[in-house]
Amino acid sequence: MSGRQVEVLVRCTDLADLDVFTKTDPMCVLFVKQFGQWKEFGRTEAIRQTLNPNFTESFLLEYDPYIQQPLLFAVYDIDSR
Structure with a gap:
């Protein structure tokens, strides 16, 4: 069986506030x-x-259900780099 495409959407809640004034x-x-x-x-x-x-x-x-596919999602504050 061949792989299929899946769409992954991301949303976050209650992130840490890393900015001082904003x-x-x-x-x-x-x-x-x-x-x-x-x-x-x-x-x-x-x-x-x-x-x-x-x-x-x-x-x-x-996506292939027969193969393990590790994913890592990282969230960055763009103005703290």
Whole structure:
């Protein structure tokens, strides 16, 4: 059986507020594990001034139910780098 595409949408609630005077500006980065190493797969847009982002950009992944496919989602505050 061949793999299928799945769309992964991301949203977060109650993120830590890392900014002193404003709210966090989050962005989500998806990493996939390939040959024992994490590789960046894609990024969402950054959303300004929110602790509860509902990202509109999604990730399209090939999915095979017979293969383990580790994913790592990391959320960054874009203006704290």
